[in-house]
Amino acid sequence: MKNLAVFIDSKSGQVAESSKRLLDFVSNWALEHGTSVFVYGFEPFSSELFNAYASIKQYTHIKIPDLVNHNQVIAPLLEDIHQKEIGQFFYVKTLLVDTMASSIANSLQIPLISNVLKVEKVAAGYQLTKSVFSGKATITTEIKGESFLIAFSKSFSIDLPGHVGNSTIIQSEITLEKDPQNILIENHPITGSIPLPDAAIVVGAGRGLKDPSNWAMVEDFAKELGAATACSKPVSDLNWRPHHEHVGQTGVKIAPKLYIACGISGAIQHLAGVNGSRKIVVINNDPEAPFFKHADYGIVGDVFDVLPRLLNKLKSH
Amino acid sequence: MKILVCISVVPDTTSKITLDSSNTRINSEGLTYIVGPYDDYALSRAIEIKEQTQAELVVLHVGTADSEALIRKCLALGADSAVRIDSSAIDSYQVAQEIIQYAQDKSFDLIMMGKEAIDYNSGIVHALVAHGLGYNHFSPVMHLDFDAGKLTLEIETDLGKSKVSSTLPAVLGCQEPIAEWKIPSMRGIMTARTKEITVIAPTKVNFESQISAQVIETERLQKMIPVENAESLIDMLKSENLI
Ligand SMILES: Cc1cc2nc3c(=O)[nH]c(=O)nc-3n(C[C@H](O)[C@H](O)[C@H](O)COP(=O)(O)OP(=O)(O)OC[C@H]3O[C@@H](n4cnc5c(N)ncnc54)[C@H](O)[C@@H]3O)c2cc1C
Numbered sequence A: 001m002k003n004l005a006v007f008i009d010s011k012s013g014q015v016a017e018s019s020k021r022l023l024d025f026v027s028n029w030a031l032e033h034g035t036s037v038f039v040y041g042f043e044p045f046s047s048e049l050f051n052a053y054a055s056i057k058q059y060t061h062i063k064i065p066d067l068v069n070h071n072q073v074i075a076p077l078l079e080d081i082h083q084k085e086i087g088q089f090f091y092v093k094t095l096l097v098d099t100m101a102s103s104i105a106n107s108l109q110i111p112l113i114s115n116v117l118k119v120e121k122v123a124a125g126y127q128l129t130k131s132v133f134s135g136k137a138t139i140t141t142e143i144k145g146e147s148f149l150i151a152f153s154k155s156f157s158i159d160l161p162g163h164v165g166n167s168t169i170i171q172s173e174i175t176l177e178k179d180p181q182n183i184l185i186e187n188h189p190i191t192g193s194i195p196l197p198d199a200a201i202v203v204g205a206g207r208g209l210k211d212p213s214n215w216a217m218v219e220d221f222a223k224e225l226g227a228a229t230a231c232s233k234p235v236s237d238l239n240w241r242p243h244h245e246h247v248g249q250t251g252v253k254i255a256p257k258l259y260i261a262c263g264i265s266g267a268i269q270h271l272a273g274v275n276g277s278r279k280i281v282v283i284n285n286d287p288e289a290p291f292f293k294h295a296d297y298g299i300v301g302d303v304f305d306v307l308p309r310l311l312n313k314l315k316s317h
Numbered sequence B: 001m002k003i004l005v006c007i008s009v010v011p012d013t014t015s016k017i018t019l020d021s022s023n024t025r026i027n028s029e030g031l032t033y034i035v036g037p038y039d040d041y042a043l044s045r046a047i048e049i050k051e052q053t054q055a056e057l058v059v060l061h062v063g064t065a066d067s068e069a070l071i072r073k074c075l076a077l078g079a080d081s082a083v084r085i086d087s088s089a090i091d092s093y094q095v096a097q098e099i100i101q102y103a104q105d106k107s108f109d110l111i112m113m114g115k116e117a118i119d120y121n122s123g124i125v126h127a128l129v130a131h132g133l134g135y136n137h138f139s140p141v142m143h144l145d146f147d148a149g150k151l152t153l154e155i156e157t158d159l160g161k162s163k164v165s166s167t168l169p170a171v172l173g174c175q176e177p178i179a180e181w182k183i184p185s186m187r188g189i190m191t192a193r194t195k196e197i198t199v200i201a202p203t204k205v206n207f208e209s210q211i212s213a214q215v216i217e218t219e220r221l222q223k224m225i226p227v228e229n230a231e232s233l234i235d236m237l238k239s240e241n242l243i
């Protein structure tokens, strides 16, 4: 069997929780299949991070230009992959790696399968469970052949023991060149607040808040909880909140352990983005609001009364 | 200038997903289908560019004859012609290979798609097609200005938003607020009747085959807390280690 590659996601030297779970999975998968793992990432890491995994052989820091988009610049990466005889690739979905993975898939003519929750080896090949219809269903598919790329959904569910054995890994670096046809004009990084797709707790608010100035209350509450803020689509359409905060069918899909929805009716298109939440709390002054049917805890009340009281209670702890 | 818009055909966003009698497939009976909402944004922006530049606008769908009414709707909105690749492929990799095969020798300047199809939510067809054709690629694109052959785009990235400039040819995955969804005019509907939908046979063999499906029903507690005791919510969440 050919070797395996993992792309890890990190920010300011912190490896994302989902990438750690992925390393656990892939290093075990490699031990089972008697093969080796090569890890790729976009920041430098000291080798200690990987020493606990017996099957990991090398960490490669891919140095990228400020704008990675043009699919031709990955030639050095393809060369590296070729030398390492990699046949299977695993990552947790990000826009950056989706683009790279697409180029790898096309170049090697191997399938790229997206939004995967689970992978198993079966007699005929590999069986994959994928999340579909915005989390309303899953499908199981089979792929033939030993080579593929798998993009896990952020909520992929693989229970495996953690680190196994130890190894001394080699570090290396490859550099992708800037593509002159594509120029970065301005960057607007999201700063300060917690990024929505990764947040463990999310406080969402809808048109029930009535005016953008009322968001101070939502933000204070979220801050006290260490939560990210989200909104419904009409709220971002009205420019009350930035577009990247809108969750739902046409917005971000979230899967936090706790979602607190304030003044949101619970339209099916909104639910499509929050169905993956472990527990849902709904605060709405209309007892008939459809969201209550999809809530773990519901409070029928005026958000302008309830939210400040909850905040007070939190602060008093 | 030649523009290609690729549309997916997906169950309406309000659809309740169920399984068929074999329990292995999503039941398509009783579902209403729509053009993917993101693809609709791409098409709407493409129509505006067509009006601005007199570009030729072709709509492409990889799918079965069941989708022809929706393809006709795209023609009614302003596309000049349509192509359907007669395949029941459901995986994005396969769909992308079909699109690459078709577009290879057609020299489209701009290929516009949605950022993702809302049925299988892969979000990769545009990147695959861009690489396959050697075109520039950006997704998700929220604003698109087109001037003198140059693109100025506002895109979302993993870290926030960026403004970039790019050149043609390009493949773009679109999302709101790139344009407002459009409604066909009576005249559009009439002229669409005479426009052509070319049907092409598929080329590639599937890598991936579906063997079963499961519907996810998340059971919710639906526990109501009287508003007088709203504060007790905090204790409950604490005791469950949710906060
Ligand atoms: C194709 C398509 C895609 C869509 N995609 C999305 C999507 O991705 N995300 C999304 O959110 N929507 C989406 N929508 C829109 C969706 O259908 C709803 O219109 C939207 O979710 C409603 O937003 P809302 O709940 O904030 O507003 P409303 O429906 O206006 O609800 C406001 C709620 O606030 C409550 N309220 C009012 N005052 C108070 C108060 N003082 N205290 C407490 N509660 C109060 C009301 O009882 C009401 O339930 C989409 C629609 C379509 C057609």
Ligand SMILES: Nc1ncnc2c1ncn2[C@@H]1O[C@H](COP(=O)(O)O)[C@@H](O)[C@H]1O
Pocket: B006, B007, B008, B009, B036, B038, B039, B060, B061, B062, B063, B092, B095, B112, B113, B114, B115, B116, B117, B118, B120, B121, B122, B123, B124, B125, B126
């Ligand atoms: N069957 C299809 N036919 C034509 N275009 C498609 C098809 N499926 C997906 N697309 C396009 O590719 C985009 C991304 O799809 P996906 O990668 O499958 O999420 C969609 O928004 C469409 O624009």
